Amino acid sequence: MTKLPMKHRFSLPEGMIYLDGNSLGPLPLGVKERVASMLQDEWGAHLIKGWNVDNWMGQPASVGNKIARLIGAAQGTVTMGDTLSVKVYQALSAALKMRPDRRVILSDSGNFPSDLYMAEGLIRQLDRDYELRIVAPEEVATSMTDDVAVAMITQVDYRTGRLHDMAGLTKAAHDAGAVMLWDLAHTAGAVPIDLTGCSAEFAVGCTYKYLNGGPGAPAFIYARPDIVGGIEPALAGWLGHDAPFAFEQSYRPAGDIERMRVGTPPVIQMTALDEALKVWEEVEMEDIRAASIRLCDLFISEVEARCPELTLVSPRNGAERGSQVSFAFEHGYPAMQALIARDVIGDFRAPNIMRFGFTPLYIDEEDVRGAVDILADILSNRLWDKPEYHQKSRVT
Numbered sequence: 001m002t003k004l005p006m007k008h009r010f011s012l013p014e015g016m017i018y019l020d021g022n023s024l025g026p027l028p029l030g031v032k033e034r035v036a037s038m039l040q041d042e043w044g045a046h047l048i049k050g051w052n053v054d055n056w057m058g059q060p061a062s063v064g065n066k067i068a069r070l071i072g073a074a075q076g077t078v079t080m081g082d083t084l085s086v087k088v089y090q091a092l093s094a095a096l097k098m099r100p101d102r103r104v105i106l107s108d109s110g111n112f113p114s115d116l117y118m119a120e121g122l123i124r125q126l127d128r129d130y131e132l133r134i135v136a137p138e139e140v141a142t143s144m145t146d147d148v149a150v151a152m153i154t155q156v157d158y159r160t161g162r163l164h165d166m167a168g169l170t171k172a173a174h175d176a177g178a179v180m181l182w183d184l185a186h187t188a189g190a191v192p193i194d195l196t197g198c199s200a201e202f203a204v205g206c207t208y209k210y211l212n213g214g215p216g217a218p219a220f221i222y223a224r225p226d227i228v229g230g231i232e233p234a235l236a237g238w239l240g241h242d243a244p245f246a247f248e249q250s251y252r253p254a255g256d257i258e259r260m261r262v263g264t265p266p267v268i269q270m271t272a273l274d275e276a277l278k279v280w281e282e283v284e285m286e287d288i289r290a291a292s293i294r295l296c297d298l299f300i301s302e303v304e305a306r307c308p309e310l311t312l313v314s315p316r317n318g319a320e321r322g323s324q325v326s327f328a329f330e331h332g333y334p335a336m337q338a339l340i341a342r343d344v345i346g347d348f349r350a351p352n353i354m355r356f357g358f359t360p361l362y363i364d365e366e367d368v369r370g371a372v373d374i375l376a377d378i379l380s381n382r383l384w385d386k387p388e389y390h391q392k393s394r395v396t
């Protein structure tokens with residue numbers, strides 16, 4: 001195993017302290033060359049033969065197997081493609097089909113809006129009196145009533161970093177007769193996950209956050225092996241067909257997780273992701289988690305000692321937190337802009353949250369201290385109060 005951090009494995013601009021790997025991971029070294037080689041030696045040289053000779057068609061399964069290892073899933077239970085929002089839709093519609101006599105989708109107010117929007121859209125599409133019931137994150141366990149068809153929960157609250165108890169909530173869902181769907185967008189690559197152990201029916205996630213697959217990297221979807229054969233895919237694309245190249249007139253789903261594939265995989269992105277995942281062969285998720293908690297704890301204690309303007313909104317106990325720390329501050333937006341101008345990169349989430357992600361692959365204690373030095377300077381000298389820092393960009 002390689003010692004953490006592994007800064008030398010990433011392309012990080014000199015002097016930058018990158019605390020936003022929870023939103024977009026940095027470029028791992030090797031990806032550029034691998035993608036260049038794919039373009040030149042595979043697409044360029046082989047053209048359409050690449051689907052076979054370079055195994056492009058098998059990538060969703062082979063990359064899926066690498067993801068499976070990171071989320072405690074068995075080989076052959078994960079496939080790749082599309083974006084996370086699409087995978088949420090697929091998993092949710094499949095889950096609802098499993099409980100035809102129930103009408104409630106349970107989620108929480110800490111869920112990412114896209115997941116909730118996809119649920120709203122699916123409900124409108126089905127037009128059968130489904131209800132999206134949104135409760136406070138602390139109330140999910142006690143809201144597992146016997147009318148809940150599916151509990152759709154993102155393990156980490158994107159604003160506060162609060163971490164749900166995966167095993168406990170899955171058990172509560174099952175005790176209530178509900179199907180469990182986990183969104184692992186903010187946990188895959190950050191927190192050890194035991195999907196097989198918790199027995200959840202579905203899980204989905206993206207790969208451009210802690211897994212460093214690059215902007216637009218394909219999403220993943222998992223279905224428990226004993227239920228996969230009964231899933232009726234809402235998005236019945238040809239590559240989820242049992243025999244796509246038989247070109248049958250009617251859809252017949254593949255026997256395994258491949259039925260959650262839809263159309264042509266994004267081969268260039270998949271190649272970048274495949275290369276990016278190599279770093280995980282050298283680290284244990286337990287070591288990542290321990291280092292992440294140490295870094296977050298240090299950040300919290302340093303900020304609280306030196307930046308009295310900020311209020312912690314993340315759980316103080318590391319075991320109840322993902323790999324991010326959030327502070328509320330009335331002037332959070334301009335303060336974050338001022339930080340970014342000084343090459344300390346975090347992000348801002350409305351209405352007032354300054355969010356910092358800690359990724360032990362390439363962040364160490366020196367970075368944490370360096371970031372707090374600059375943050376304290378910006379706050380105590382009100383350096384954030386410049387007109388250019390108040391200007392809102394399209395992406396915050």
Ligand SMILES: *Cc1c(COP(=O)(O)O)cnc(C)c1O
Nearest residue numbers: 083084085112114154183185206
């Ligand atoms: C990042 C994130 C998304 C983004 O979805 P895309 O389709 O990849 O844009 C959705 N849901 C959650 C919970 C996320 O954290």
